[in-house]
Amino acid sequence: MKILITGAGGQIGHDLIGALVAAGHDLTSTDLAPRPPSHAHAGGTWHRLDVTDAVAVRDLFYEVQPELVFHLAAILSARGEQDPKLAYDVNQTGTWNVLEACRKGKVARLVFTSSIAVFGPTPSGPLPDPTPDDVPLHPTTMYGVTKVSGELLCSYYRQRHGVDCRGVRFPGLISAAMPGGGSSDYALFMYVDAVRKGGYEAFARADTRIPLMYMPDAVRALLELAFAARGRLSRAIYNIAAFSPRADQIASSVQRVVPDAKFSYSPDPARQAILDSWPKSLDDSAARRDWAWQPKYDLDGMTDDLIPRIKRMLELGAILSSH
Ligand code: SER
Numbered sequence: 574m575k576i577l578i579t580g581a582g583g584q585i586g587h588d589l590i591g592a593l594v595a596a597g598h599d600l601t602s603t604d605l606a607p608r609p610p611s612h613a614h615a616g617g618t619w620h621r622l623d624v625t626d627a628v629a630v631r632d633l634f635y636e637v638q639p640e641l642v643f644h645l646a647a648i649l650s651a652r653g654e655q656d657p658k659l660a661y662d663v664n665q666t667g668t669w670n671v672l673e674a675c676r677k678g679k680v681a682r683l684v685f686t687s688s689i690a691v692f693g694p695t696p697s698g699p700l701p702d703p704t705p706d707d708v709p710l711h712p713t714t715m716y717g718v719t720k721v722s723g724e725l726l727c728s729y730y731r732q733r734h735g736v737d738c739r740g741v742r743f744p745g746l747i748s749a750a751m752p753g754g755g756s757s758d759y760a761l762f763m764y765v766d767a768v769r770k771g772g773y774e775a776f777a778r779a780d781t782r783i784p785l786m787y788m789p790d791a792v793r794a795l796l797e798l799a800f801a802a803r804g805r806l807s808r809a810i811y812n813i814a815a816f817s818p819r820a821d822q823i824a825s826s827v828q829r830v831v832p833d834a835k836f837s838y839s840p841d842p843a844r845q846a847i848l849d850s851w852p853k854s855l856d857d858s859a860a861r862r863d864w865a866w867q868p869k870y871d872l873d874g875m876t877d878d879l880i881p882r883i884k885r886m887l888e889l890g891a892i893l894s895s896h
Pocket of ligand 1: 649650689690743744745746754755756757758
């Protein structure tokens with residue numbers, strides 16, 4: 574199938590490209606940036622594309638004529654608070670441009686990537702734990718505001734224009750590829766820095782608890798939702814969940830495999846406030862019911878798989894960026 578990805582240079586793109594190429598799809602990866610060295614062997618073609626440029630998006634969609642688009646391009650929560658205008662342009666205008674290009678280019682199906690950042694404390698109190706799909710959405714970040722809007726636009730284009738837009742609300746995602754400007758990044762660095770530096774000073778409190786997921790499950794969720802029959806989907810956007818450990822439980826899990834790793838906690842007020850506004854865990858029963866979603870990895874299963882991968886990538890020099 575002819576597939577196009579936006580924001581392919583990011584953390585999700587790294588693994589999604591590999592999965593799509595391995596499955597034999599005809600893949601066009603797009604990003605504002607040139608193909609990063611960590612994606613060098615990923616396969617498929619690479620196009621520079623700024624999703625805020627409506628004409629460029631439309632022209633590329635006309636040229637490629639994808640049957641399926643994964644829209645990953647976004648500025649994440651912490652970076653978005655430093656530059657809200659950029660987050661608005663990329664996440665809001667970019668999503669509009671992609672939806673319009675799908676409508677005009679008659680792209681059959683679009684997968685939108687939403688996030689736990691759509692949630693925030695409601696006027697009537699804290700979020701239920703676990704948090705279901707349908708609660709009042711009161712995001713506290715520009716990233717979250719634009720993801721709520723993206724979800725609504727996705728449903729609107731689905732009903733109004735027949736663009737079969739569907740999406741997941743991702744937990745914080747953990748993999749061996751570097752993230753960019755998220756508030757959930759502490760969890761990933763507990764792994765990467767335990768291996769490369771012998772420990773990590775987290776920017777979150779030890780009792781911080783948010784939904785997290787290992788990237789192979791996240792990529793599988795995107796693929797399963799993308800290829801689910803439309804008639805099975807009772808909604809456009811789905812919570813998906815895997816596990817919700819406290820930060821110090823992640824530390825204990827890592828120390829099972831890297832016994833000398835040292836962890837300390839020095840909360841950054843801005844990012845901690847964002848983390849505290851998110852759900853502690855998600856209710857993903859609709860995804861389980863409609864398209865048989867099920868995570869494979871729990872916390873220790875992820876730890877056992879991920880740490881050897883990080884070691885291999887460090888040996889190969891594939892993890893280059895620092896934080
Ligand atoms: N991982 C994202 C962030 O931290 C949340 O979706 O911004």
